[in-house]
Amino acid sequence: SQQGEEDPQALSIQEGENATMNCSYKTSINNLQWYRQNSGRGLVHLILIRSNEREKHSGRLRVTLDTSKKSSSLLITASRAADTASYFCATDPRSDAGNMLTFGGGTRLMVKP
Amino acid sequence: DAGITQSPRYKITETGRQVTLMCHQTWSHSYMFWYRQDLGHGLRLIYYSAAADITDKGEVPDGYVVSRSKTENFPLTLESATRSQTSVYFCASSETGQGAGEQYFGPGTRLTVT
Numbered sequence: 161s162q163q164g165e166e167d168p169q170a171l172s173i174q175e176g177e178n179a180t181m182n183c184s185y186k187t188s189i190n191n192l193q194w195y196r197q198n199s200g201r202g203l204v205h206l207i208l209i210r211s212n213e214r215e216k217h218s219g220r221l222r223v224t225l226d227t228s229k230k231s232s233s234l235l236i237t238a239s240r241a242a243d244t245a246s247y248f249c250a251t252d253p254r255s256d257a258g259n260m261l262t263f264g265g266g267t268r269l270m271v272k273p
Numbered sequence: 274d275a276g277i278t279q280s281p282r283y284k285i286t287e288t289g290r291q292v293t294l295m296c297h298q299t300w301s302h303s304y305m306f307w308y309r310q311d312l313g314h315g316l317r318l319i320y321y322s323a324a325a326d327i328t329d330k331g332e333v334p335d336g337y338v339v340s341r342s343k344t345e346n347f348p349l350t351l352e353s354a355t356r357s358q359t360s361v362y363f364c365a366s367s368e369t370g371q372g373a374g375e376q377y378f379g380p381g382t383r384l385t386v387t
Contacts, residue, residue: 193375202363202378203316248315261376262332263308263316 164192164249164264172270179236181267183249184229190252192225194234197246197266206234206247241273275299279364279379287387292351294382296364304367305347306331306376307339309360316363322347354386 167182183192191210195203209216209225209232216223222235236243246266253262277298286292296305307319308331318331320339328339336358338350351358361383365376 195378200381202380203365203376204378205375208375250316261306261318265315 164251164262166247166249166264166267168267169265170268170270172272173239175239175241175271175273177239177271179239179243179269179271181234181247181269183232183234183264185232185249185251185253185264186230187253189227192223192232192252193250193261194221194223194232195248195250195263197248199245203248236269239269239271241271243269244271245269277364277366277377277379279362279382281382282380283383285385285387286354288354288356290354292354292384294349294351294362294364294384296347296349296379298345298347298364298366298377300366300368300377301344302366302368302377303344304369305341306365306367307337307347307349308363308365309333309358310363310381311360319349319362351384354384356386358384359386360384 164183164185193208194206197203207218207223209223220237225232246268248263248266250261250263280295303324306321308316310316317333319337320331322328322341325341325344341347361381363381364379367376
C-alpha cells in the first residue's frame with residue numbers, strides 16, 4: 161500500500177516558471193523525504209524534513225510539511241530543463257510494524273526550454 | 274568504482290527459472306534495501322537488511338529470497354520467476370535505519386519474465 165500520494169501525477173511548465181508538487185499521506189510520520197528520478201536512472205535524495213519541522217530549503221527547493229493535514233509540498237523555483245524528472249515523496253511512518261520507508265507514485269515533471 | 278552498483282542492468286528470463294540480481298556498495302553502509310518499481314505502484318519494498326546476516330521482509334516479499342553474508346553485497350533471488358515479477362528492481366543503501374536518513378539508490382535492473 162502507498163503511504164504517500166503525489167499530486168499532480170504529471171506537470172508541464174516552461175523554463176523559468178515555478179513547479180509545485182504535493183504529497184499526502186495517511187499515518188503519523190517521523191520524517192518525509194523527497195527524491196528525484198531521471199528517466200532510466202535510480203532515485204536521488206533531495207531533501208528530508210522531520211515531523212517537527214514546517215519548512216526547509218535547499219538551493220532552489222523549498223519543502224513544507226503540515227502534519228495536521230498530513231501533507232507536504234515541494235516547490236522548485238526558476239525551473240530548468242534539467243529539472244525534468246519524476247519526483248517522489250517517501251514517508252517514514254511511525255508504526256509498530258516496523259520503520260518502513262514507503263514511496264508515493266510520483267509526479268512526472270516536464271520543463272520545456 | 275565507488276557507490277552502489279547493480280548487475281545485470283537488463284535481464285530477460287523465462288517463467289520458472291531462477292534469477293539472481295546482484296547489488297554491491299562500497300560505503301560500508303549497514304542498511305541495504307531491495308525495491309521494485311511498477312507503473313501505478315511507485316516503489317515497493319521487497320526486503321531489507323540491517324547488517325550482515327540480518328534480513329527482514331518488506332511489503333512484497335513473496336517469491337523472493339535474499340542473503341547478506343557480507344556487508345557490501347545484498348543479492349536478490351527469484352527462485353521461480355513469474356510474469357508478475359517483470360519489473361525494474363532497485364537496490365539502495367543507507368547509513369542509518371529505515372527512513373531515518375537518506376537512501377542511496379543503484380541504477381536499477383530491468384527484468385523481463387517471458
